[in-house]
Amino acid sequence: MKTVGVVGLGDMGSGLAKNLLKHGFQVQGADLLPQRQDAFRAMGGQLGDCPADVGRGADAVFVMVMTGEQAKTVIFAPDGLLATLPQCSAIVLSATIKPQEARDIGAQMQGSGVHLIDSPVSGGFPGAQGGSLTLMAAAPPDILDRFLPILEAVSANIHRVGERPGDGQTVKACLQSLIGAQFSATFEAAALAAKAGVSGQVLLDVFSTSSAGCGVVNNALEKIIDRQFEGTGSHINTMHKDLTIAMALGEALGVPLHTAGSAMQIFHAGKAKYPNGDNWVCTRVIEEIVGAELHREVAP
Structure with a gap:
């Protein structure tokens, strides 16, 4: 070949x-x-x-x-x-x-x-x-x-x-339901830390060496604390579409997807507010609600 x-x-x-x-x-x-x-x-x-x-x-x-x-x-x-x-x-x-x-x-x-x-x-x-x-x-x-x-x-x-x-697509839908939930939990944790005055570097150090640390979480948190919300190769449209596919599969099979459904709404909010952003831009929507941003270092 x-x-x-x-x-x-x-x-x-x-x-x-x-x-x-x-x-x-x-x-x-x-x-x-x-x-x-x-x-x-x-x-x-x-x-x-x-x-x-x-x-x-x-x-x-x-x-x-x-x-x-x-x-x-x-x-x-x-x-x-x-x-x-x-x-x-x-x-x-x-x-x-x-x-x-x-x-x-x-x-x-x-x-x-x-x-x-x-x-x-x-x-x-x-x-x-x-x-x-x-x-x-x-x-x-x-x-x-x-x-x-x-x-x-x-x-x-x-x-x-x-x-x-269809077998490959079915497995991918299951995977994306999990990854979407991991992303969304990271976005919420980042906003919580920002409001509490924790530095992004501290959060990354702890998350990345804990049992919660993984490629999905660590990469998302890196992008958030460095405020890289566009041009990172992970456009929000793709994950939004993938979660839509996962939710449709759950609907067709009669499987409740509570966590994936919450992730879907977080991504829907991010896409509506920042249609040109990447996945991590969902964090900005939550930050705007709470009035705090997570940076690598806390401003003096």
């Missing part, structure tokens, strides 16, 4: 492309934004005008878009991937979408001769750029074995979570 495509060259997709190039693959890509196109060319990728250009001659193509409707357009439109992808190639659905949307895509691809690997990812911007993503991959074992070198180029952990389209 020599040629791999990436549709969607944003914070996540650009990382996929970078690491595929690093591992010696020829990489074809497409994106709607000129600045992303320029960055992709600069790293050595071959830019296409549409998904069909990306699929032409490719062994596999990652689809890293925002929504299920976008994924369907990329795959099934007249200038979509299925118009040009060779027989026995694969589409890696690395975007996070609703499980039912992934199942619909799999059903519609039946008979196309192109395999579908439902494999949403976790690890955010650092994981994508560093090639250390966690993949939740769902496809028949022989298909995963065949395309394993491509998946390994972008990932540090590949979990085989099922064989059917």
Whole structure:
């Protein structure tokens, strides 16, 4: 396997492309934004005008878009991937979408001769750029074995979570319900410490060496105390969408998600007030209510 495509060259997709190039693959890509196109060319990728250009001659193509409707357009439109992808190639659905949307895509691809690997990812911007993503991959074992070198180029952990389209998305929804709750609890704790006059550095030192410390909490707190609320590669729209997916899955299965529901409202408030912010900007909404901000050091 020599040629791999990436549709969607944003914070996540650009990382996929970078690491595929690093591992010696020829990489074809497409994106709607000129600045992303320029960055992709600069790293050595071959830019296409549409998904069909990306699929032409490719062994596999990652689809890293925002929504299920976008994924369907990329795959099934007249200038979509299925118009040009060779027989026995694969589409890696690395975007996070609703499980039912992934199942619909799999059903519609039946008979196309192109395999579908439902494999949403976790690890955010650092994981994508560093090639250390966690993949939740769902496809028949022989298909995963065949395309394993491509998946390994972008990932540090590949979990085989099922064989059917939608299995990967279901596991991702469960994961995001947990991560959303961890984020929201961190935002609230940060505002509580700010109001009490505790320095951000003290809070970080304690949290990071306690049983509550983890990558999600530590990274969020670092961003909060350094007041980095935009441009960190973790736009609030993504987590807001993912929590919406988790809540919809809970609704469909009759599972109460009390904590994820609270997190959803915190992210909804953050997105409404600061639509251009990253996840951590939710803290600012709570800080504005209590009239205190958490900085790395307490102002004298």
